[in-house]
Amino acid sequence: MLLAHRAMVRDLDRVERTARELAGAPDAVRAGALSRYVDKLGIVIHHHHEGEDEFFWPRLQDAGADREALEVLAAEHAELAEVLAAWRAAGARPVADAAAATQLADLSAAVRDHLSGHTADEERELLGRLAPSLDERLWKKFETHMARTAPLWTLRFMPAWLLSVANPDEQGGVPIPLLARLFSSRLERTQRAAFGDNY
Structure with a gap:
């Protein structure tokens, strides 16, 4: 949970900075890669919240x-x-002009700021008022539900994505560590294509 929150906020910051660069210096290849990454990130965030709300x-x-x-x-x-x-609507198509890139940057900043506040609240509540109702069994059920309901492509994405923000002492919390290591290079290439110098 902590790693997912950290990765979401980090990537939203990268999207914002990249979109602002594209507003001043259009790059069709980078814009296409950024749009594809925004789509993946949007699906991951939506699935995370849906899993919490519904399960x-x-x-x-x-x-x-x-x-x-x-x-x-x-x-x-x-x-x-x-x-x-x-x-997600702003990022659905590659940003083709300064106005569209600026809109994506502004919306990325707004999502990041909202999400930063929400994740801080969520982590505080999970460690505070909600903690007495949490146990290992419920965490495991949630983890199983999330894995079962996630799109298939996230099996290649999520473990490496979580590993990319994990400190050495947190790496034991990354699911499917073999896949995390196997797909780390692929994730890095995808992110570098989308973010360039903002990687």
Whole structure:
């Protein structure tokens, strides 16, 4: 969870900086690679929130978790959904002019700022008011649900993506470590193509 949050925020920052560069110096190849990466990142963020809304929060509620904490997190997801939809729409096509690139940059910054605040709240609540209702069994069920409902391509993407933000003492928390190492170079090439000097 912590690694996913960190990777989302990091990549949104990279998207913003790259889009601002493209506003001043158009590059059709980079714009195409950035658009494809935004699509992947948007799917990953949406799946993460959907898994929490439809699986994790209801099971926490059934376990007697603090209702107010869950309501706060659900409300933040609803707020984020609007700006995420606008951001994904802006990134759906390669930015072809300064205005489109600036719009993508501005929306990336807005999503990043919203998401940074939300992830901080979520991590605080999971370690605080929600902690008494959490146990290893529920975490495992959530992990299994996320793996089962994710698009197939994320098997190549997610482990390497999480590993890319993990400190040495966090690498044990990366799922499927063999795949993480196997696809790390591929992920780096994809990100360098999208972000260039902002990698």
